[in-house]
Amino acid sequence: MEAAHGHGYGHDEHAHHPSGLMRWVTTTNHKDIGTLYLWFSFSMFIVGGILALMLRAELFQPGLQLWEPHFFNQLTTMHGLIMVFGAIMPAFVGFANWQVPLMIGAPDMAFARMNNWSFWLLPPAAILLVTSFFVPGGATAAGWTLYAPLSTQMGPGMDLAIFALHIMGASSIMGSINIITTILNMRAPGMTLMKMPLFVWTWLITAYLLIAVMPVLAGAVTMVLTDRHFGTTFFNAAGGGDPVMFQHIFWFFGHPEVYIMILPAFGIVSQIVPAFARKPLFGYSSMVYATSSIAILSFIVWAHHMFTVGMPAASQLFFMYATMLIAVPTGVKVFNWIATMWKGSMTFETPMLFACGFIFVFSMGGFTGLVLAITPIDIQLQDTYYVVAHFHYVLVAGSLFAIFGGVYYWLPKWTGHMYNETLGKVHFWLTMIFFNVTFFPMHFSGLAGMPRRVPDYALQFADFNMLSTIGAFGFGLSQMLFLYVVVTCIRGGAKAPDKVWEGAQGLEWTVPSPAPYHTFEIPPVVK
Amino acid sequence: MLSQSTRYFVPQPSTWPIFGSFALLSMALGAASWFNGVGWGKFLVFVGLAILFYMLAGWFTTVAHESEGGQYNKQVDGSFRWGMGWFIFSEVMFFGAFFGALFYMRTISIPDLGNLESQQLIWPGFKPSWPTGGPGLGEQFTPMEAWGIPALNTLILLTSGATVTWAHWGLLKNNRSQLIWGLALTVFLGMMFLIFQAYEYIHAYSELNLKLTMGAYGSTFYMLTGFHGFHVTVGTIMLTVILFRSVAGHFRPEHHFGFEGVAWYWHFVDVVWLGLFIFVYWL
Numbered sequence: 001m002e003a004a005h006g007h008g009y010g011h012d013e014h015a016h017h018p019s020g021l022m023r024w025v026t027t028t029n030h031k032d033i034g035t036l037y038l039w040f041s042f043s044m045f046i047v048g049g050i051l052a053l054m055l056r057a058e059l060f061q062p063g064l065q066l067w068e069p070h071f072f073n074q075l076t077t078m079h080g081l082i083m084v085f086g087a088i089m090p091a092f093v094g095f096a097n098w099q100v101p102l103m104i105g106a107p108d109m110a111f112a113r114m115n116n117w118s119f120w121l122l123p124p125a126a127i128l129l130v131t132s133f134f135v136p137g138g139a140t141a142a143g144w145t146l147y148a149p150l151s152t153q154m155g156p157g158m159d160l161a162i163f164a165l166h167i168m169g170a171s172s173i174m175g176s177i178n179i180i181t182t183i184l185n186m187r188a189p190g191m192t193l194m195k196m197p198l199f200v201w202t203w204l205i206t207a208y209l210l211i212a213v214m215p216v217l218a219g220a221v222t223m224v225l226t227d228r229h230f231g232t233t234f235f236n237a238a239g240g241g242d243p244v245m246f247q248h249i250f251w252f253f254g255h256p257e258v259y260i261m262i263l264p265a266f267g268i269v270s271q272i273v274p275a276f277a278r279k280p281l282f283g284y285s286s287m288v289y290a291t292s293s294i295a296i297l298s299f300i301v302w303a304h305h306m307f308t309v310g311m312p313a314a315s316q317l318f319f320m321y322a323t324m325l326i327a328v329p330t331g332v333k334v335f336n337w338i339a340t341m342w343k344g345s346m347t348f349e350t351p352m353l354f355a356c357g358f359i360f361v362f363s364m365g366g367f368t369g370l371v372l373a374i375t376p377i378d379i380q381l382q383d384t385y386y387v388v389a390h391f392h393y394v395l396v397a398g399s400l401f402a403i404f405g406g407v408y409y410w411l412p413k414w415t416g417h418m419y420n421e422t423l424g425k426v427h428f429w430l431t432m433i434f435f436n437v438t439f440f441p442m443h444f445s446g447l448a449g450m451p452r453r454v455p456d457y458a459l460q461f462a463d464f465n466m467l468s469t470i471g472a473f474g475f476g477l478s479q480m481l482f483l484y485v486v487v488t489c490i491r492g493g494a495k496a497p498d499k500v501w502e503g504a505q506g507l508e509w510t511v512p513s514p515a516p517y518h519t520f521e522i523p524p525v526v527k
Numbered sequence: 528m529l530s531q532s533t534r535y536f537v538p539q540p541s542t543w544p545i546f547g548s549f550a551l552l553s554m555a556l557g558a559a560s561w562f563n564g565v566g567w568g569k570f571l572v573f574v575g576l577a578i579l580f581y582m583l584a585g586w587f588t589t590v591a592h593e594s595e596g597g598q599y600n601k602q603v604d605g606s607f608r609w610g611m612g613w614f615i616f617s618e619v620m621f622f623g624a625f626f627g628a629l630f631y632m633r634t635i636s637i638p639d640l641g642n643l644e645s646q647q648l649i650w651p652g653f654k655p656s657w658p659t660g661g662p663g664l665g666e667q668f669t670p671m672e673a674w675g676i677p678a679l680n681t682l683i684l685l686t687s688g689a690t691v692t693w694a695h696w697g698l699l700k701n702n703r704s705q706l707i708w709g710l711a712l713t714v715f716l717g718m719m720f721l722i723f724q725a726y727e728y729i730h731a732y733s734e735l736n737l738k739l740t741m742g743a744y745g746s747t748f749y750m751l752t753g754f755h756g757f758h759v760t761v762g763t764i765m766l767t768v769i770l771f772r773s774v775a776g777h778f779r780p781e782h783h784f785g786f787e788g789v790a791w792y793w794h795f796v797d798v799v800w801l802g803l804f805i806f807v808y809w810l
Contacts, residue, residue, distance in 0.1 A: 215623075
């Protein structure tokens with residue numbers, strides 16, 4: 001971190017910066033705030049990861065060994081909430097903070113002070129979530145989806161989770177307004193929309209999705225809160241409400257949320273692949289249109305998460321076909337990445353390894369998604385480990401692999417040092433192998449009918465589960481190597497050139513490494 | 528007024544955000560305790576609220592000084608316009624969740640509770656109609672009549688939309704008294720609306736037996752009108768601030784987004800009310 005501001009203090013107006021902790025608390029600098037987001041995300045990744053390992057430890061063998069079932073449910077719920085809202089989303093916002101101004105030639109984010117608040121709302125939310133384990137009744141155990149009537153009945157832990165979601169929602173909305181305004185209003189002269197790097201494009205669309213759906217989630221949990229404490233009956237049939245309505249409102253948020261967590265990943269991969277194939281991205285405009293189509297479709301597919309709760313056959317058909325349509329723009333993207341590699345001068349540094357790993361493993365998650373989209377099959381597979389396998393293939397091998405790839409890709413620009421390439425590659429292979437050891441067997445246990453969110457299971461699933469648990473612990477330990485690589489890179493290493501990667505394109509490679517504290521105060525002219 | 532800066536304004540490090548974070552943390556912990564019967568929870572909520580108001584006042588004062596000090600150039604002005612527009616969009620989606628709940632209940636869940644199967648198996652004799660408090664509600668209530676206070680409130684809000692526009696014309700012509708009188712009238716109308724709304728709630732509780740706990744109708748009625756009333760309150764406070772700033776000589780015909788942002792917000796609140804009037808009170 002310290003290396004990230006080695007020079008660039010040239011302006012007297014910036015002479016009186018607080019130092020030490022207060023520097024980070026009061027900062028309005030997009031690079032500082034990006035760094036804060038990324039470290040916050042990593043710490044939440046560790047917390048959520050520990051919860052996951054506690055789950056896997058219980059599932060190592062059939063029978064109840066370590067945790068009471070209720071505590072197991074708390075672990076499941078909090079693992080989901082913390083990973084989604086604490087680890088994945090803040091990581092992408094961290095990337096946006098660091099990279100969007102650098103990539104469009106802006107001096108900072110549009111609302112630099114509000115940017116600080118967007119970040120500093122996250123620690124209170126995290127405190128609320130972690131505290132909730134220690135209140136009477138423990139943390140919420142309703143699953144990260146917080147379905148009513150479970151969520152309308154739980155103890156105070158649920159209230160803390162609701163308020164945490166309100167605060168994280170406020171953070172996300174402010175962060176997105178900032179990003180969207182920066183992209184629309186702060187581009188350097190000549191940087192037309194269709195010249196923007198694809199990472200910026202995907203974040204533009206993601207920010208739009210966030211602004212559209214985070215308020216809906218806030219509304220949903222507000223109704224849960226009033227049902228819990230003020231006697232409303234939104235989710236209570238006796239009063240004319242409906243628990244299924246919670247699912248509809250939640251998934252109207254939840255499905256776009258899924259794309260909020262993957263579109264920036266698409267953006268990162270679309271930066272990395274051309275750089276290491278040493279060719280321009282194939283089908284740039286089709287990538288833009290595909291991203292937009294995915295965003296639009298994401299609003300009309302939500303009920304595929306709830307095929308089994310009861311709905312007319314016509315609705316099931318509509319949501320099934322709409323869901324399958326998403327495969328078209330996603331396929332466009334995958335084929336464009338492959339076409340970019342076609343006849344390129346490829347090298348496989350760590351970022352490229354993660355990008356290739358992403359394309360391969362994410363596509364598998366996409367295919368299982370198509371399987372689940374088919375209503376009659378989904379009714380068989382609902383709430384089995386097949387679903388767990390599916391969404392970890394897209395969220396871990398999708399979002400997380402892209403985050404790792406992005407960190408390795410831009411780390412030399414941020415710190416001014418090259419990371420240890422050998423250890424980076426080792427990290428990739430360990431991650432890739434253990435990821436598949438963990439999650440691939442879940443396809444089989446799920447197809448054979450093992451239900452999720454249950455601490456015990458029938459004997460025939462024992463081998464698959466033991467394998468998954470071994471993989472999960474391997475995966476978790478491998479991430480310590482990642483921490484080691486990043487910390488050593490911050491503290492030293494070979495000097496990184498301005499243009500770190502031979503084939504990399506874009507404005508961020510025109511500034512020195514490490515990127516000075518203030519960049520593009522005079523906007524560059526893009527031809 | 529100084530000449531406008533050519534560089535995009537990037538503020539100095541600021542302590543306001545961290546105050547806001549402490550405020551929300553305190554309010555969240557306090558409310559979670561309060562709602563679960565812990566005595567000091569209420570105290571924590573009020574401490575948080577006080578910090579929040581202190582933070583908002585300080586932060587917006589800083590912004591007003593920066594604006595009047597000529598530090599915001601045309602590009603910064605553009606950022607505020609985009610930002611406010613997207614913020615209002617997020618608010619539209621927030622109201623959308625509650626309107627969605629209303630439409631869902633009226634068109635799906637209540638008819639479903641009264642279909643033949645539910646009637647025979649779970650809720651014998653329930654006749655689905657609107658307004659209703661649902662099949663399990665033991666009490667009777669009288670729904671709100673649209674063509675009394677609500678219609679009057681519609682008139683008040685629509686008029687206030689016109690007065691704020693009249694104030695804006697005054698600002699554009701540099702007619703300060705028209706600006707100030709227009710704003711004062713708008714604030715007055717906003718307060719009138721809130722007083723009528725409060726009277727309506729008291730009337731509903733004391734005479735109509737229409738409470739928050741009256742099932743589907745009570746839940747949606749109070750959630751939608753209450754959330755909207757909260758927005759009118761915030762809007763009225765914002766208008767009051769803008770009124771005081773106008774009296775203090777802030778805003779120029781070519782540079783006054785502080786005014787316009789509040790006016791946009793006020794029009795948004797106005798439009799939401801029309802939706803409420805039609806779908807909550809009238810139909």
